Every structure is written in C-alpha cells, then in structure tokens.
Amino acid sequence: MHLAYPAVLAVLLFCVGLYGVLARRNAILVLMSVELMLNAVNLNLVAFDVWLRDKLHAGQALTLFTIAVAAAEIGIGLAIVLLVYRNRGSSDVDRLRDLAERPDGSDPDDGSDPNDDTPGRPRPDHRAEAAA
Amino acid sequence: MTTTTTAVLVPLLPFLGALAGLLLGRRAPGFVRPLAILPTVAAAALAVVVAVSQGGGAGAGKAPVDAATRLTPTGSVPIDLALHIDGFAALVAVLVAVVACCVQLYSTGYLRDDPRYPSYAALVSLFTAAMLLVVYSGDLMVLLVGWEIMGICSYFLVGHYWETEAARSASLKAFLVTKLGDVPFLFGIFALAADAGTFRITGILKTVAVGGLDHPTLIALLLLAGVAGKSAQFPLHTWLPDAMAGPTPVSALIHAATMVAAGVYFVARLLPVFAASATAMVVLAVMAAVTMVGSGLAALAQDDIKRVLAYSTVGQLGYMTGALAVGDRGAAVFHLLSHGAFKALLFLAAGVVIHAAGTNSLAAMSRMRGLARRIPDAYWTMTVALLALAAIPPFAGFFSKEAVLGAAEHAATGHPTASGTLAAVPAAAGWTVLLAGLLTALLTAGYAARLWLLAFHGKGPEPAPDHGKQPLVMNTVLWVLFVPTLALGLATPVLPDWFDGRSLTPTLTTSVLGTGVALVGALVTYGAWRHTTALAARVPLGAVAVDPDAAPADSEERAIATHAAAYGDNAGAPDPADPGRLLLGPLHRPAAVGFHLDAVYTALFVRPVRAAARLVRFLDREVVDTYVNGAGTASRWLGAAVRRAQTGNVQTYLGALLAGSFVLAVAVVLVATGTGA
Amino acid sequence: MTLAAASHGFLSPTGVEIAFLLVGLVTLGAAVVTVTTKQLVHAALWLVVALGGIAVEYLLLTAEFIAWVQVLIYVGSVVVLLLFGLMLTKAPIGRSENADSGNRWAALIVAVASAAALVWVVTDAFRTTWIDLDGAVQGSTEASGRSLFQYWVLPFEALSVLLLAALVGAIVLSRKNDDRERSDGSERPGSGKQSGPREQSGSREQPGSRERPGDRARLREDQG
Incomplete structure (x- = not known):
C-alpha cells in the first residue's frame, strides 16, 4: 500500500481536528477535536510501524500508550470542564477570558467572569462580590 | 601688640560678634546687645589705635603697613591674605567703625521691640566687618570677598521689614543692581591681575607706575561698572533711593560708612590704575556730573524724608567720584569722611523725626505744628548737619566740598598740582566736575533748605503728635555724631599728612563761588516756601496712620507701608504746598520718579528678560514637552495596540501560535530544500 | 523500497488501497462533520463514525489489536464520557447557532494552510514509498502482546500509574x-x-x- 494514503489521511484528520480546536466554542467539542488530532497521530504511528516492520513494534506500543494517555486526558479534561461549568455556568471556551488585561477593571461578559479554573487556584471572591 | 595684629583684629572682632550673635541670638537674648555693641566699639578703638600709630602716613614719610600670608596657591596668580594700611585705609576704617558703633547703639533704641533684632544686629556687625575687610585688605580677591558679603548683607538688611512689599522689592533690587555691576567688576579684577601678575594692591600699583598695564581703559571701565553699582553712581544708582525701605539705622550705615563708601574707596585705592587711562577719567567725570545734577533735581521732588537724604547721598558720592576724576583722592576721601559723619547724623535724626511725626512724608510733616519743639535734639543736630550738607562754612561739609571743587579747579585751569604725580588729568574732566559741582551746590542748598523748612516749620491746624521722649541712647548718638559734623573742618591742615600730602585748604575762588551759590539756593527755596506755605493750610493732606505709642521701628515700617497707599507713590506726593514743585516746574514729575530711569530699565532689561522667560517657558512647554509627551503617548498607544492582542481567548492565542509555527515551518522547509531563493 | 516502488504502479491501486481510500473518505467526512455540525450531540455521534473508521484503517494496516483497542476505548468509553460531559454541562439538544466561536475564519485559514503545507511535504517525501502488507501480520494480538510485555513492560506499568493518577484527579476535580x-x-x-x-x-x-x-x-x- 502506498504510504502516502495513511500519511495524507492522518494529515487531513489532524488539520480537521486543528480547525475544531480553534473554531469550536463548547469546551467538550474542543476535547472531541483533540481526540481527532490524537487519532491522526495514532494512525501515523501505526502506518509507519507497519511500513518499517519494526522488531520492537515501537509504533504500536506507542499507539497504545497514546490511547491510554488520551483516555486519561479526556477524563481529566471533562472533570475540568465540569468544574468550570459549575463555577461559571458556561463551558464556552471563548468566554473564559480572565487572562485578558482589563485596564478599566470591568468584567468582559457581564459578571459571569471567566477564570482559568485550575484546581489549585483560589477563586477571586471579591470579583463575585463586586459583580453582585 | 604690633600694628599688624591690631589691624587684623579690627575686621575680625565684628565678624566674630556677628557669628556669635547669629548662633546665640535665639537662645540667649540677653547677650545680643553686648555682642552687637562691644565688638564694634572695640574695633573702633583699635581702628583709632591703628590710625594714630599710622599717623602721618605717606606725608610724614612713614611707610604703609604691609603684611601678607599666602592664602592659597592657585597655580597662576596667587591669592594672599594681605593687609595694606596707608593713611586712607586707617582713616576710613576709623569712620566705618565709629559710624557702625553709633548705628549699633542707636539700633538698641530704635529696634528695641523688634523680634528680629538679634539677626539684625548680627548682620550689621557682619556688614561692618566686611567693610573693614575691604578697607584694610591688600589683596583684590580678599577685598572682593568683603565686597560681596556687603552685597548680601545689604540685601538682608534692606529687606528687614520684609512684610511690606516695598521692602521686599527694594532688597531684591539692591541686590540685583549691585550684582549687575559686580559681574564686570569681577572681570575687571581678573583682567587687572592678569596684566599685573598679582592680586596684591602694592604689586599692581608698582606695575602701573612703570606703565605695565596692557589694557588700562578696558580694566578701568570694567572696574567702574562695579564701583557705579556699589557707590550708586549713574546709571546704577536706582537701588539706593528704594533701599530707604530698610530701617533708618541701616540706611545710615549703608549711606555713611559701608556700602556706598566702598566704591569710592576702591577707586581711591587704585586711582593710578584709573589715571592710566584718560578715557576712564573722562567717563568718571561725566558719570559724576550726571549723578550730581540729576540726584540734586530728584532730591528736590521727593516727599519721603529718607528718599531726599538718599538722593543727597547719591549727589555727595558724585562729588567724591568727581574728585577722583580730577585725580585728587585726598579730597575724595576727605569728603567721604565728613560726609560719612554728617550723613549718618542726618539719617539717624531722620529716624527720630519719623518716629516723632509718625510719618515719613514731608507733605504730612509740613502740616504739623511744632514738630521741632517735640524733638529739640534732633532739630538742632539736623540743622547743623543740613548746613554741613549745604557746605555752609564753618561746618565740615564746607571744607571737604571746597577741597573737591578746588581740585576740580586745579585740573580745569591746568594749575600744577601740589604733588604733581597725577598730571594726566584731562582739563575737560576738570571743567565738567567744576561746573556740575557748582550747580549741585545750588541744588543741595535748595533741597536741604526745603527739607528743613517742611520738616520743622510746618504750619497747620494740628500739633505734632506727642510720642513722649525719644530714647536717650538715640539722642546721645546724635550728639556724638554732631561733634565731627561741626568740627571736622579743623582737621583740614592735618589730614594731608595721612593722604598724598596735597593741601586740602579751600581756595578763595571756589569758596566764594560755592558758598554764594549755596546761599542763593537756600534763599530761593525760602522764598518759594514763603510763597507756597499759605497753600498748605488750605489743602489738607497726609494721614498719619501710626499708633503714637509704637516703637520707632514699628512706626517707620507702618509709614513705609502706608506711603504708597496714601499718596499713590513711594516717592512723591501731590502736594501743591511743596516749594520743590514751584522751583522745578515741569521738571517736578520726572524728578520725583528719578527721571524715569526705572522705566528705562524696565524697557531695557526687565521686559526682554520676561519675554525671554516666556519664550523659554513656551519652548519648554510646547516644544520640549511635546517630545516628552509624544514619547509617552506613543508608548501608550503602542501598549494599547499590543494589549488588544491579549484578548484572553485561548483559541486566538492558539491560532496565532499555530499560524506562526506554520510560517516558520514553511520557511525552514523552503530554506532546507533550497527553493526559497 | 526503491524496488517496491518499481513493482507498484501508482495508478493501479490494489484492493486494500481502494478500501483504505474509501474508508478514509468516510472517516474524513465524519471528522469534518464532527467539527462543523451545529448539533452538539450529533458531533459526538459523528465522532464515533470517525473513530470507527480509523479502527477500520488500523485493520487494513494489519494492526488488529490496536483496532480493537481503538474500538473499545474510544468508541466505547471516550465517546460515552463525552456524551456524559455534554449532558452534565446541559448542552442544548438540537441546533445551536453559536456552536462556533468568532475566530472561525482564522481557524479555517490556519487549518487549511497547515493542511496544504503538510500534505505537500508528506506527499513530496513519501510519494515513492510503499508499505508491504503481504508479509506476516504486524499487529496481531500475539505480536503486540509479545513486544509489549517483552520490551515495553516498564513503560506499561508506569502508564498504569499515570492512569491511576488521572483517575484520582478526575474524581477529586469533579x-x-x-x-x-x-x-x-x-x-x-x-x-x-x-x-x-x-x-x-x-x-x-x-x-x-x-x-x-x-x-x-x-x-x-x-x-x-
């Protein structure tokens, strides 16, 4: 089989995933797009492993590892999205804008201010009070 | 104690007194008066000792005292801490110290309730010390130190009543105008030292004697600028009348002994330098003539009693510079001495008059009955001092002024002078000084008579306010100064021993002319006064705003502060009963304001400086600040532009990151494959 | 591989290639629909199609163990997890007009440009490379298990620790x-x-x- 087929398919899948990551608003859809990208990589790994006839099967082993890591990622990712949704009432990626600099100190989106909700980070309570 | 040690102590004692007064003034008020008076009195006594031991000076063949210690090696022209005491220095020092004593004593009465008396007394001591340093110094740089200390002291003392606007501006004006002269003066000293190779006066005089100066005219004119500033000669005299805003004792000190005398004394010391340039002598003569006549006219129009005296000082200083212009420093210093005595007396008496009348306005005094009876001491001493000022024989002023006129006549008619050393005086200078001197004698007698008539012979419905008896110490000082005023003429035959040896005896021609002219002036003024005095009763004028029980300094301060408010002007008063108005006619208004010289200065200097300041401000605000603000605004805009990129949207960041990495990857691939070219 | 290049014609695809191509097209189409559909739940379902298509591709590449793992983990658990996530965050059922964010056009440009560049590079690099699928099966369960437990034991165990940590983390977070x-x-x-x-x-x-x-x-x- 021509190597270009899986390789090009992987490239196209990867770029579709890339588009999804950049364009989707819902965080869960973004996670789906990430899965697409990971699968594109997996496809590449498997194809090259088969092509190279690697004695160690490094490509396939790595694919398995990637799948495992992807499973872990999706679990953690979904947990984070749930947490964000619980605190913010929304899981829209482009509304989580606490990283932006606000010279006037006003909230970008009407009080339901975004925050990057890494779990170790305390919530800025004063903002909520000010908004209330 | 050698003469040198004694001489060193003379300026040092008041200086230490001033230091101690400044340090202890606040903590130990009881020591202030002793600290002010005792060092000055001791300095006066030592100055007398120095003068006596130095007695006879050059005339009697005794060499001047010269002592020096190298102060600092400068690499080129060394600076020495040098003394040079000849007859001039010894006698002027006596005058300075005695007048300073009188002023200090008088001040204890005059400023007895003043809260700033400690600093005032210390500054007067410092002023005295600086003048004594100038007098005794044998090195021009050291002399300059004293010269500048006097400048700053005059600034502080003239501004003693700094609560009043007039005093503040007057002190600033005195400082700035004298500094205007001091800058060329400094250059002149440097040029002189560069030519002579030394700052020592003896060395300079030696160089001049062998004709070693390369630029005598330039040096003399530069030095003249400083002298004109300090000695209040035209055109830098304008600070002196305004300096009347200071306390009366300070005026006496400045006018009689210290500040204004310094310029004349300096020229007398370095007269050979000036005499080396005929141009400088003519300039000096013209300056003296303009000063004399102009100040005489202005004095006739002044309403403030102290301003009349101030203009008379300017005129008498004109006599002294006139004498120097005709090459007779003996006459100049003689007039300096006698003028110092009677002008100190005049000012101190004027202080008493102002206190008694509660006003400094002659127009107001001329409407008071019996002011002379309230203050008989001041009345009599002032009468004699005015006679001396008008050069009526046999008082001191007559002899000294006739010495000046005689010297001018010698120069004008080309008589061989007695010593014959200064034969290079142009005849034009002699004639200028002689004619201006005679005219000024007329004017002097006129304003002296006007002052006397208006102040002491007022006719009005109101009697002079009763302020009680004047402080004893003030009257005592008046009588102390009365002695030299009356009798300094007796010293005429002796003085040449201290000076160059030239005779100071009045000649017949000038004596008759001068006295006659003075009598004419006095009589004409009397006639005019008889004519106008009837008006005084009809036109009520002059408000006395001073509390009768106020201390002398307080009443003077109040009088100065209210003069402009009451009469619309610091100098003149719209008084139709003024004989000066009748005598001067259309000249009265310009004379009252000093011939608009201040306006000329305003147009020449103040406005250009203000315009330049406005220009600088404009350049700073509009041009320089534009760049600064532009830099700030540009970075702010740039920051705002960059900030817009920070949207907080992770997807935007990621997109930009991927786009950038894509571009980089493409570039790398193109370079790697070699097709990018 | 140059020998292989000589023995294969570019325009004479084998049956496997045709199958791969067809399944690839379906997969790609499903992926595209996944990232463009306005209905969130449908996106998850289309993701199932795309992932399943990839599993078929693994089979065509003779990596059967990987294929079944793919089906089990991705189609079986990941997508279910995603669906649960959608439910828990109250994702709207039906069309939602604002499923795409504002920078969709920038994303499209970046994605298309990347795709063009990568496709160009990949085809340029591998246009004369063929995979030999005729030999022993590369990814049978036996082969995979043998290599995994022979050579990759230590990473495998480390991965189990990673999974455990992820499990704990997910529980703690949610x-x-x-x-x-x-x-x-x-x-x-x-x-x-x-x-x-x-x-x-x-x-x-x-x-x-x-x-x-x-x-x-x-x-x-x-x-x-």
Whole structure:
C-alpha cells in the first residue's frame, strides 16, 4: 500500500481536528477535536510501524500508550470542564477570558467572569462580590 | 601688640560678634546687645589705635603697613591674605567703625521691640566687618570677598521689614543692581591681575607706575561698572533711593560708612590704575556730573524724608567720584569722611523725626505744628548737619566740598598740582566736575533748605503728635555724631599728612563761588516756601496712620507701608504746598520718579528678560514637552495596540501560535530544500 | 523500497488501497462533520463514525489489536464520557447557532494552510514509498502482546500509574464539595475552595457570593 494514503489521511484528520480546536466554542467539542488530532497521530504511528516492520513494534506500543494517555486526558479534561461549568455556568471556551488585561477593571461578559479554573487556584471572591 | 595684629583684629572682632550673635541670638537674648555693641566699639578703638600709630602716613614719610600670608596657591596668580594700611585705609576704617558703633547703639533704641533684632544686629556687625575687610585688605580677591558679603548683607538688611512689599522689592533690587555691576567688576579684577601678575594692591600699583598695564581703559571701565553699582553712581544708582525701605539705622550705615563708601574707596585705592587711562577719567567725570545734577533735581521732588537724604547721598558720592576724576583722592576721601559723619547724623535724626511725626512724608510733616519743639535734639543736630550738607562754612561739609571743587579747579585751569604725580588729568574732566559741582551746590542748598523748612516749620491746624521722649541712647548718638559734623573742618591742615600730602585748604575762588551759590539756593527755596506755605493750610493732606505709642521701628515700617497707599507713590506726593514743585516746574514729575530711569530699565532689561522667560517657558512647554509627551503617548498607544492582542481567548492565542509555527515551518522547509531563493 | 516502488504502479491501486481510500473518505467526512455540525450531540455521534473508521484503517494496516483497542476505548468509553460531559454541562439538544466561536475564519485559514503545507511535504517525501502488507501480520494480538510485555513492560506499568493518577484527579476535580462541612478543606485547597451552584445545602458557612455567578448563570439559561 502506498504510504502516502495513511500519511495524507492522518494529515487531513489532524488539520480537521486543528480547525475544531480553534473554531469550536463548547469546551467538550474542543476535547472531541483533540481526540481527532490524537487519532491522526495514532494512525501515523501505526502506518509507519507497519511500513518499517519494526522488531520492537515501537509504533504500536506507542499507539497504545497514546490511547491510554488520551483516555486519561479526556477524563481529566471533562472533570475540568465540569468544574468550570459549575463555577461559571458556561463551558464556552471563548468566554473564559480572565487572562485578558482589563485596564478599566470591568468584567468582559457581564459578571459571569471567566477564570482559568485550575484546581489549585483560589477563586477571586471579591470579583463575585463586586459583580453582585 | 604690633600694628599688624591690631589691624587684623579690627575686621575680625565684628565678624566674630556677628557669628556669635547669629548662633546665640535665639537662645540667649540677653547677650545680643553686648555682642552687637562691644565688638564694634572695640574695633573702633583699635581702628583709632591703628590710625594714630599710622599717623602721618605717606606725608610724614612713614611707610604703609604691609603684611601678607599666602592664602592659597592657585597655580597662576596667587591669592594672599594681605593687609595694606596707608593713611586712607586707617582713616576710613576709623569712620566705618565709629559710624557702625553709633548705628549699633542707636539700633538698641530704635529696634528695641523688634523680634528680629538679634539677626539684625548680627548682620550689621557682619556688614561692618566686611567693610573693614575691604578697607584694610591688600589683596583684590580678599577685598572682593568683603565686597560681596556687603552685597548680601545689604540685601538682608534692606529687606528687614520684609512684610511690606516695598521692602521686599527694594532688597531684591539692591541686590540685583549691585550684582549687575559686580559681574564686570569681577572681570575687571581678573583682567587687572592678569596684566599685573598679582592680586596684591602694592604689586599692581608698582606695575602701573612703570606703565605695565596692557589694557588700562578696558580694566578701568570694567572696574567702574562695579564701583557705579556699589557707590550708586549713574546709571546704577536706582537701588539706593528704594533701599530707604530698610530701617533708618541701616540706611545710615549703608549711606555713611559701608556700602556706598566702598566704591569710592576702591577707586581711591587704585586711582593710578584709573589715571592710566584718560578715557576712564573722562567717563568718571561725566558719570559724576550726571549723578550730581540729576540726584540734586530728584532730591528736590521727593516727599519721603529718607528718599531726599538718599538722593543727597547719591549727589555727595558724585562729588567724591568727581574728585577722583580730577585725580585728587585726598579730597575724595576727605569728603567721604565728613560726609560719612554728617550723613549718618542726618539719617539717624531722620529716624527720630519719623518716629516723632509718625510719618515719613514731608507733605504730612509740613502740616504739623511744632514738630521741632517735640524733638529739640534732633532739630538742632539736623540743622547743623543740613548746613554741613549745604557746605555752609564753618561746618565740615564746607571744607571737604571746597577741597573737591578746588581740585576740580586745579585740573580745569591746568594749575600744577601740589604733588604733581597725577598730571594726566584731562582739563575737560576738570571743567565738567567744576561746573556740575557748582550747580549741585545750588541744588543741595535748595533741597536741604526745603527739607528743613517742611520738616520743622510746618504750619497747620494740628500739633505734632506727642510720642513722649525719644530714647536717650538715640539722642546721645546724635550728639556724638554732631561733634565731627561741626568740627571736622579743623582737621583740614592735618589730614594731608595721612593722604598724598596735597593741601586740602579751600581756595578763595571756589569758596566764594560755592558758598554764594549755596546761599542763593537756600534763599530761593525760602522764598518759594514763603510763597507756597499759605497753600498748605488750605489743602489738607497726609494721614498719619501710626499708633503714637509704637516703637520707632514699628512706626517707620507702618509709614513705609502706608506711603504708597496714601499718596499713590513711594516717592512723591501731590502736594501743591511743596516749594520743590514751584522751583522745578515741569521738571517736578520726572524728578520725583528719578527721571524715569526705572522705566528705562524696565524697557531695557526687565521686559526682554520676561519675554525671554516666556519664550523659554513656551519652548519648554510646547516644544520640549511635546517630545516628552509624544514619547509617552506613543508608548501608550503602542501598549494599547499590543494589549488588544491579549484578548484572553485561548483559541486566538492558539491560532496565532499555530499560524506562526506554520510560517516558520514553511520557511525552514523552503530554506532546507533550497527553493526559497 | 526503491524496488517496491518499481513493482507498484501508482495508478493501479490494489484492493486494500481502494478500501483504505474509501474508508478514509468516510472517516474524513465524519471528522469534518464532527467539527462543523451545529448539533452538539450529533458531533459526538459523528465522532464515533470517525473513530470507527480509523479502527477500520488500523485493520487494513494489519494492526488488529490496536483496532480493537481503538474500538473499545474510544468508541466505547471516550465517546460515552463525552456524551456524559455534554449532558452534565446541559448542552442544548438540537441546533445551536453559536456552536462556533468568532475566530472561525482564522481557524479555517490556519487549518487549511497547515493542511496544504503538510500534505505537500508528506506527499513530496513519501510519494515513492510503499508499505508491504503481504508479509506476516504486524499487529496481531500475539505480536503486540509479545513486544509489549517483552520490551515495553516498564513503560506499561508506569502508564498504569499515570492512569491511576488521572483517575484520582478526575474524581477529586469533579466530586461535589461536601467535605467542607466535615473538614476545613485545607488538605485539598483546590477542590475545597470550589463550590458549585448545585450544592446549596453545603454552603452554609459561605454567604451567597460564592453561589451567585452560578445562580445567575442558571437564571440566564432559563431565560434563554
């Protein structure tokens, strides 16, 4: 089989995933797009492993590892999205804008201010009070 | 104690007194008066000792005292801490110290309730010390130190009543105008030292004697600028009348002994330098003539009693510079001495008059009955001092002024002078000084008579306010100064021993002319006064705003502060009963304001400086600040532009990151494959 | 491989290639629909198609073990997890017009440019390379298991630890915050300080400010 087929398919899948990551608003859809990208990589790994006839099967082993890591990622990712949704009432990626600099100190989106909700980070309570 | 040690102590004692007064003034008020008076009195006594031991000076063949210690090696022209005491220095020092004593004593009465008396007394001591340093110094740089200390002291003392606007501006004006002269003066000293190779006066005089100066005219004119500033000669005299805003004792000190005398004394010391340039002598003569006549006219129009005296000082200083212009420093210093005595007396008496009348306005005094009876001491001493000022024989002023006129006549008619050393005086200078001197004698007698008539012979419905008896110490000082005023003429035959040896005896021609002219002036003024005095009763004028029980300094301060408010002007008063108005006619208004010289200065200097300041401000605000603000605004805009990129949207960041990495990857691939070219 | 290149014609595809191509097209189409559809749940379902297509591709590449793992883990668990996620975040059922964010065109440009560049590079690099699928099966369960437990044991075990950590982390993150009543929460600052809108019973000691954003968000949702 021509190597270009899986390789090009992987490239196209990867770029579709890339588009999804950049364009989707819902965080869960973004996670789906990430899965697409990971699968594109997996496809590449498997194809090259088969092509190279690697004695160690490094490509396939790595694919398995990637799948495992992807499973872990999706679990953690979904947990984070749930947490964000619980605190913010929304899981829209482009509304989580606490990283932006606000010279006037006003909230970008009407009080339901975004925050990057890494779990170790305390919530800025004063903002909520000010908004209330 | 050698003469040198004694001489060193003379300026040092008041200086230490001033230091101690400044340090202890606040903590130990009881020591202030002793600290002010005792060092000055001791300095006066030592100055007398120095003068006596130095007695006879050059005339009697005794060499001047010269002592020096190298102060600092400068690499080129060394600076020495040098003394040079000849007859001039010894006698002027006596005058300075005695007048300073009188002023200090008088001040204890005059400023007895003043809260700033400690600093005032210390500054007067410092002023005295600086003048004594100038007098005794044998090195021009050291002399300059004293010269500048006097400048700053005059600034502080003239501004003693700094609560009043007039005093503040007057002190600033005195400082700035004298500094205007001091800058060329400094250059002149440097040029002189560069030519002579030394700052020592003896060395300079030696160089001049062998004709070693390369630029005598330039040096003399530069030095003249400083002298004109300090000695209040035209055109830098304008600070002196305004300096009347200071306390009366300070005026006496400045006018009689210290500040204004310094310029004349300096020229007398370095007269050979000036005499080396005929141009400088003519300039000096013209300056003296303009000063004399102009100040005489202005004095006739002044309403403030102290301003009349101030203009008379300017005129008498004109006599002294006139004498120097005709090459007779003996006459100049003689007039300096006698003028110092009677002008100190005049000012101190004027202080008493102002206190008694509660006003400094002659127009107001001329409407008071019996002011002379309230203050008989001041009345009599002032009468004699005015006679001396008008050069009526046999008082001191007559002899000294006739010495000046005689010297001018010698120069004008080309008589061989007695010593014959200064034969290079142009005849034009002699004639200028002689004619201006005679005219000024007329004017002097006129304003002296006007002052006397208006102040002491007022006719009005109101009697002079009763302020009680004047402080004893003030009257005592008046009588102390009365002695030299009356009798300094007796010293005429002796003085040449201290000076160059030239005779100071009045000649017949000038004596008759001068006295006659003075009598004419006095009589004409009397006639005019008889004519106008009837008006005084009809036109009520002059408000006395001073509390009768106020201390002398307080009443003077109040009088100065209210003069402009009451009469619309610091100098003149719209008084139709003024004989000066009748005598001067259309000249009265310009004379009252000093011939608009201040306006000329305003147009020449103040406005250009203000315009330049406005220009600088404009350049700073509009041009320089534009760049600064532009830099700030540009970075702010740039920051705002960059900030817009920070949207907080992770997807935007990621997109930009991927786009950038894509571009980089493409570039790398193109370079790697070699097709990018 | 040059020999292989000589023995294969570019325009004479084998049956495997045709199958690969067709399945690839389906996969790609499903992926495209996944990232473009306006219905969120449909996106998850289309993702199932795409992932399943990839599993078929693995089979065509003779990596059968990987294929079944793909089906089990991705189609079986990951997508189910995603669907649960959609449900828990109250994703709207039906078309939602704002499923794509504002920078969709920039994303499209970046994606297309990357795709063009990568496709160009990949085809340029591998246009004369063929995979020999005729030999022994590369990814049978036996082969994979043999290599995995012969050569990759240590990473495999490490991966199990990673999975365990992820499991614990996910539980900690998504657990409701009841423990604030029993302890001061200091041993788990991250989860301890996060309090959700759905736990009114557990927020006695924190006055309303903590719940308000969530409350308001819910209100807004109700209105919208």
